[in-house]
Amino acid sequence: MNGRIHIYRVFDIGKDVNLEGVQRHFEMSSSAQRFRLNRSSKAMIINQPPLSLVIENSKYSALGHPLDLEVTAKIWHFGAVSLTMSFILPKGLTWERLIALGNFLENDSNLHDLAKKRVEQIVTGLGRPVSTVNWETYEDYACYFFQSLEGCEKNAMEVFNRYDVFRLILSENNETLSEQIKKTILDSTFQYSQDDLAVIDWNSALIIEPSGSTDIIDVIEFSLCQLLEMRYYDDLLDERLTYLYSSLEKKRFSIFQNHYSRLSREAAQIYLDISDTVESVENTMKVVGDFYLAKIFRAASQRLRFKDWKDSVDQKLSNLAQVSRLFVGEANEKRNQLLEIIIIVLIAIEVVPLFFK
Template sequence: MSAPQVYTEEIFDGSIYFFYAFDVGDDIDFEQVRTAPGLSTSKANLSKYFKNYHRPLQINSSELPNECISVKVHSFGALSLTYRVPFSSTLAHVQARLDHLEDQYNEYALAHAQIVFKKIRSFITKPKFYHTRSSYVTIQVEPVPQIDAVTFKERYGGIIASSVRFEVETLSEFQKNEILDTAIGYYRGDLIVIDTDAAFVYDDEYQEILDFFEFANVQQLELQYFDRVLDQQLNSIYEGKTQGVPFRAYLPFVGTLLKGPVDELSKLKVDISVITERLESSIKIAGEPYFYELYSILVDKLDLKGWRDSIDKKLAIVKDASSVLQKKIDSVREDLLTTLIIILIFIEVLVGLLRL
């Protein structure tokens, strides 16, 4: 019995795309960014499957290298950078280089994001570089006419599975099959394999797909950031730091005009709810089963639903804490008002007795 044929020397053309996202503040004023001296901006070109109100602002800078094909500023306080590294080599060579390339472009993205951040810092509410970061990698291979998706998957399934896990060794059959089982494709020659940190695309019409990878990475960034903010807020609640309510807040009429911990918690809840809902509703793929399936796999692999569920649970705790704190303030105000009324009645009685 002859040994199975191994395809390791076949040359393929393609590109590796590195997606990075950084949270750099609360809000970014697009109008000021557009009119800032020394900055060149334009409307970001997005797929038709994205709603216009989420459209980010494209930053153009000669200080960034050619492989940095996109720098976008998002109004909710995020930067996203995309790098394209073309290749013409064997898939085994791509697999061997991938881990090193990721380390290299991690450093590039950090340096280039700092350049952009310095240019727009004055237009950001509560700027900070950086709160949270996220990344994703996509390996795109140009299809070969004589190799359809099924054949390609059979020949290179092991290399694909190892590549999306950034491994140089061959994975077990169980791991390989688990990764490849979620593979999808639209036409006969297409193949897309999506995993938690990377994806593999065997397709020559892939530009719209890249927008989904970039957006999902930004979405994951914001969910991780809000989860982190809520963790900090909950820690403050547990440690009793939110109980430091100024005395004026308890005063009837006067206290309602002051902004206290309850207002801060309520604003935090509203901000998080609005932005997460806005991100989730930015994609319009109703009636598009292929893109719906692709995005659903991305949501599952990046655990976006898990992050959202975690945020919802913590928001519920914050809401309960706000209610308890508000009830305490209302109770103290009522007691103060009752005491004030009793004092006034006592004074009135005392004045009446003195007159007699």
């Protein structure tokens, strides 16, 4: 077999990134280029393509195999870094050994620590404190990419007859998988021509691509970035809404305080900032002509349950807008009460002297 294992880690690094300025900075010290899909059909439109960095080439020991490791990264303008750790499959590797190797790499804590260190270096190079990285909310994924696989040269679907794809995809060393689980994976299998294949699942994918084109794994990588941002902003909205709700319930405001107005402005600002970023993430990549890549993109998004997270974010943004309107109403009510008191006082000032006369 001729192929690679790609292990992904995707982290949110805070606010938006000025990619032009970052590119000038990194070109002074490393290989950096603006990312492009390999196809020349312009079927995929990428708004503000990410900056690609080659981080290192080294050796990595896994289950006694001295693997060739290439670490690359993409910096996305909406504030995310996707790190790819790519391992060349050693010659003579059996399928059973591949399953064990994939399982090891997907769960290797040392590899995760390596990813975190490289992201720290990138963030420091951006001039940001490491504390801006959200280490708790991240995405991980594995992609098994083959240019050739024995017995599958003419028809890539033969891989299901010759190899246990299901255990590899689900990273199961010993389990005997049910037919129901196998059918779920088969339902996410796609072919463009007889000799290529894409199997997309929620935690890993298998790609057979004789041309060596990385378009499909690039699309999957972007889907991971989309999912991460939705998860990040879902958590952020939970935090902001909890704070605003507690402010509404616990505080007792006098008519002379402008706390409602401040909370209203804060809620509105959060709504605008997050809405703008969510829209930016969604519009980063668009498919305009290539139905196959579009199908892969939709399948990856579906398997990663992107829509569920997007719906959750939309609902919480709607709640945030309602809270903002509530604070505006409360602030206006307090102002009206203050104006009424002022009018009463002024009338009293005018009327009371008449009684003394």
